[in-house]
Amino acid sequence: MKYKTILLLSVVFIFVGCSNHAxxxxxxxxLTDDSYLRTVIETIAKNPRFIGSENEKQVAAFIADELQxxxxxxxxxxxxxxxxxKENNLFLIEDEDYFTSAIHFKGKADGKSQNIIxxxxxxxxxxxxxxxxxxxxVDGSCGANYNGSGTAVALQLAQLFQEIDLPFQLKFVFxxxxxxxxxxxxxxxxxxxxxxxxxxxxxxSVNLVSYDTLxxxxxxxxxxxxxxxxxxxxxxxxxxxxxxxxxxxxxxxHYSFFMKDIDSISLTQNFLxxxxxxxxxxxxxxxxxxxxxxxxxxxxxxxxxxLEEES
Numbered sequence: 001m002k003y004k005t006i007l008l009l010s011v012v013f014i015f016v017g018c019s020n021h022a023x024x025x026x027x028x029x030x031l032t033d034d035s036y037l038r039t040v041i042e043t044i045a046k047n048p049r050f051i052g053s054e055n056e057k058q059v060a061a062f063i064a065d066e067l068q069x070x071x072x073x074x075x076x077x078x079x080x081x082x083x084x085x086k087e088n089n090l091f092l093i094e095d096e097d098y099f100t101s102a103i104h105f106k107g108k109a110d111g112k113s114q115n116i117i118x119x120x121x122x123x124x125x126x127x128x129x130x131x132x133x134x135x136x137x138v139d140g141s142c143g144a145n146y147n148g149s150g151t152a153v154a155l156q157l158a159q160l161f162q163e164i165d166l167p168f169q170l171k172f173v174f175x176x177x178x179x180x181x182x183x184x185x186x187x188x189x190x191x192x193x194x195x196x197x198x199x200x201x202x203x204x205s206v207n208l209v210s211y212d213t214l215x216x217x218x219x220x221x222x223x224x225x226x227x228x229x230x231x232x233x234x235x236x237x238x239x240x241x242x243x244x245x246x247x248x249x250x251x252x253x254h255y256s257f258f259m260k261d262i263d264s265i266s267l268t269q270n271f272l273x274x275x276x277x278x279x280x281x282x283x284x285x286x287x288x289x290x291x292x293x294x295x296x297x298x299x300x301x302x303x304x305x306x307l308e309e310e311s
């Protein structure tokens with residue numbers, strides 16, 4: 001790749017900002033422009049990338065190349081899938097079959113796809129924070145916001161933290177099939193062993209975070225109650241500002257982690273206001289609000305450093 005965000009080392013402070021908006025943190029890196037975010041979206045959101053399609057595979061290769069250029073080790077988690085249907089409705093499954101039904105299905109597969117996992121090659125840090133997104137799109141949509149926006153933020157975070165030493169490992173996981181009842185995340189989480197599950201601090205999923213008519217950023221959780229009001233502790237939601245609305249939801253990738261009792265959230269905008277737009281042809285690059293992308297990136301950077309302080 002090609003266009004790299006300017007990173008400047010400082011002695012005491014971190015200023016993470018785009019345009020004239022900056023967030024000041026006591027760390028050692030500076031992000032000064034949004035060119036990399038733009039490059040990612042302009043690269044991946046040219047065409048629809050439905051699960052199993054050739055365009056999806058090309059975007060997967062792009063993501064893997066970017067992560068490798070940053071120095072991350074790459075794992076392709078390939079799998080066969082069967083698209084959900086009335087006879088195969090995974091949303092109706094809530095027990096351990098939540099995972100196995102997506103892996104061991106009956107009948108013929110509809111195609112093959114892959115998750116992409118990027119992590120630093122080191123073994124000292126057992127505890128892991130997972131930043132996840134889905135990189136595919138709905139069939140027929142170029143998916144600039146859903147979910148080119150989340151993909152761009154995740155790659156930007158990977159670039160920002162490529163040389164930052166944290167007390168835990170950052171792992172970046174790019175799922176496919178989120179709109180098809182979370183096929184990719186079901187597969188990934190379903191194959192985690194008990195030790196791996198115990199070592200996961202939490203999961204922050206980024207999904208649908210830049211649209212010029214939507215500014216209602218909220219937190220999706222798996223719990224059927226407001227985490228803060230109910231007193232239920234979710235380490236991930238507690239990393240973000242208290243004014244952010246918490247919405248119980250089981251229709252995004254964070255829910256797969258929740259089903260393994262892993263603290264997990266999804267940062268998203270109020271997609272219910274414009275489902276017809278984000279799931280259609282109008283989800284185009286021209287609608288992307290890069291200031292919003294920068295603000296979300298800044299928010300997650302701050303959350304990661306807050307988590308570091310607690311570790």
